[in-house]
Structure formats: C-alpha cells, structure tokens
Amino acid sequence: GLKYSLATGNWGDQKKAASAKAGVSQVLNRYTYASTLSHLRRTNTPVGRDGKLAKPRQLHNSHWGLVCPAETPEGQACGLVKNLSLMCYVSVGSDAxxxxxxxxxxxxxxxxxxxxxxxxxxxxxxxxxxxxxxxxxxxxxxxxxxxxxxxxxxxxxxxxxxxxxxxxxxxxxxxxxxxRPLFVVENDIRKPNRNHLIFTKEISNKLKQEQQETSTRQGWSQDEVESATYGWRG
Structure with missing residues (x-):
C-alpha cells in the first residue's frame, strides 16, 4: 500500500482511488539547481482548479516578504501554486x-x-x-x-x-x-542612534575580519575561540 502511494502520489487506499489525495509524493525536479530549489519551496492552495474564481489567485497583503509575487505557473494553476520568497524559511521549532x-x-x-x-x-x-x-x-x-x-x-x-x-x-x-530576516532599527528615544540600523558598517567590518581570521585559529581551545568570536555563536 505504501509503495503504491509513493509510486503514484495518490495517498490513500488503492481500492478507494476517488477519495485519495493526489500529488502527496512527487518526483523531485533535477533539471537545474534553480529548478530543484524552486520545487522544494513550492506551496499549493487546496482550491479546485476548474473554478473561475479570481480571489484565491490574487496576491494578498499577508504574502509580503513571504511569497514570491512573480513565480507562479501559467494557466489553470496560476496564483494557486506559489513559491516561497528567496530568503524566506520555515521554523523548526524549539521547547517553550x-x-x-x-x-x-x-x-x-x-x-x-x-x-x-x-x-x-x-x-x-x-x-x-x-x-x-x-x-x-x-x-x-x-x-x-x-x-x-x-x-x-x-x-x-x-x-x-x-x-x-x-x-x-x-x-x-x-x-x-x-x-523572513529583518533589519533591527533602534527606536529608544534615549539612544543617540535612534531611527538608525543597529547593524552598522563597524559591525560588518568586524565580521569580515573575523571570517578572514578563521584559518589562523587552528589549534585553539573552545574557550579561546568563543572569547574571540564576535558574531553569531550558533
């Protein structure tokens, strides 16, 4: 049963093919690297393709920064099959x-x-x-x-x-x-750099310098590396 579902993409009992979900498993697109990324970031709206409804196909305000406004197929699936934006990602989740x-x-x-x-x-x-x-x-x-x-x-x-x-x-x-990633702007009235980005050129230069120095840190202990690390420690 599972082999049949993975092979055909029809998720459900083989005998009840009418009620099965179609397209749950798909063959990954490997034409180019870009087409693979596009296929992995594709989203599908569960609305009938035959209907001539315009509303589900249109861009929504909540799509800003999360869904690509241009990448969608032509024809019946237009606006129903969408793709995530370039820098958009899905959270993995952590303990609360x-x-x-x-x-x-x-x-x-x-x-x-x-x-x-x-x-x-x-x-x-x-x-x-x-x-x-x-x-x-x-x-x-x-x-x-x-x-x-x-x-x-x-x-x-x-x-x-x-x-x-x-x-x-x-x-x-x-x-x-x-x-999606965002820049942080300082909004504290008491701070002198109010309405400016917290990420400054000075921070950028420090991170660049740190990136160039990584090769010289071979043989350092974990504590020494952590104390010398300026950027993200994740």
Missing part, C-alpha cells in the same frame, strides 16, 4: 518551557495565581497560543526577551508580538511558521 521559567523569575504571575481585582491592567502573556500568565511591566519584559533573542541566548526563530491596545504579549516557538 525555558522562556516560561525565565519570565516567571522576572515577576510574571502564573495564571493560577492571578487575581484580576488586584491587577486589572496587567498584560496577558501567551506562549504558542496558550495563556500562561500576566505581567505588570510588559515594556520591560519585552525589551529583556528581545535582547536575549538578539544576543543568541534564546532561539532566533522565536516570534515576539506585543499588542499594546489589547494588552497582550504573544510568544511563538512552534514549528511550521513562515519567517
């Missing part, structure tokens, strides 16, 4: 318990201990869609968690969303989220 423990140490009240009458204006904290607790100083908590993510202590795949209007702080660490 360390961030919950960290926030608990940083004065986050767990949901079981929360009394709404005592602290009605507290910000709700959600981890992967689950309400885990509340925090009275959300601005400070968000800043600390952002710093930890930027210096590599927490996973770079972690998504942090603060909704000031609804008083919510959402953290996502699960797998299957479509992500």
């Amino acid at each position: 318990s360390p961030i919950i423990d960290f926030m608990t140490q940083r004065n986050m009240q767990l949901l079981e201990e929360y009394d709404q009458n005592q602290n009605p204006d507290a910000t709700k904290v959600f981890v992967n869609g689950v309400w885990v607790g509340v925090h009275s100083n959300a601005q400070q908590l968000v800043t600390v968690v952002q710093e930890l993510r930027r210096n590599g202590t927490l996973s770079y795949e972690m998504s942090l969303i603060r909704d000031i209007r609804d008083r919510e702080f959402k953290i996502f660490t699960d797998a299957g989220r479509v992500m």
Whole structure:
C-alpha cells in the first residue's frame, strides 16, 4: 500500500482511488539547481482548479516578504501554486518551557495565581497560543526577551508580538511558521542612534575580519575561540 502511494502520489487506499489525495509524493525536479530549489519551496492552495474564481489567485497583503509575487505557473494553476520568497524559511521549532521559567523569575504571575481585582491592567502573556500568565511591566519584559533573542541566548526563530491596545504579549516557538530576516532599527528615544540600523558598517567590518581570521585559529581551545568570536555563536 505504501509503495503504491509513493509510486503514484495518490495517498490513500488503492481500492478507494476517488477519495485519495493526489500529488502527496512527487518526483523531485533535477533539471537545474534553480529548478530543484524552486520545487522544494513550492506551496499549493487546496482550491479546485476548474473554478473561475479570481480571489484565491490574487496576491494578498499577508504574502509580503513571504511569497514570491512573480513565480507562479501559467494557466489553470496560476496564483494557486506559489513559491516561497528567496530568503524566506520555515521554523523548526524549539521547547517553550525555558522562556516560561525565565519570565516567571522576572515577576510574571502564573495564571493560577492571578487575581484580576488586584491587577486589572496587567498584560496577558501567551506562549504558542496558550495563556500562561500576566505581567505588570510588559515594556520591560519585552525589551529583556528581545535582547536575549538578539544576543543568541534564546532561539532566533522565536516570534515576539506585543499588542499594546489589547494588552497582550504573544510568544511563538512552534514549528511550521513562515519567517523572513529583518533589519533591527533602534527606536529608544534615549539612544543617540535612534531611527538608525543597529547593524552598522563597524559591525560588518568586524565580521569580515573575523571570517578572514578563521584559518589562523587552528589549534585553539573552545574557550579561546568563543572569547574571540564576535558574531553569531550558533
């Protein structure tokens, strides 16, 4: 049964071919390296190809930076078969318990201990869609968690969303989220480099210099390499 499904791409019982899913397994395109990458990053919208509906085929605002606006086939599949953007990737996911423990140490009240009458204006904290607790100083908590993510202590795949209007702080660490790289701009009023990129030419030169010095580090201990490393330690 499994061999038949892998060979034909019709996922389901051989006898019930009508109800089987088509195209689950495909032969990987190996014409060129670019066509292989394109095939591996292809997405499919489960909408009937025969319908003349224009709405599912059109670009949506949420596609910005995640889905390529140009790469789509002609004909019936136009706009339904899409491709991920060049620098876009899918999150692998990581364990959420360390961030919950960290926030608990940083004065986050767990949901079981929360009394709404005592602290009605507290910000709700959600981890992967689950309400885990509340925090009275959300601005400070968000800043600390952002710093930890930027210096590599927490996973770079972690998504942090603060909704000031609804008083919510959402953290996502699960797998299957479509992500893209972004430049960080300093928005602290007290900082002299406000409205400027945190990634400067000086940092770029340091990283370039470090890359050139990697060959001279043979025979160094792990501690020496870590202390001399300026960039990402992942």
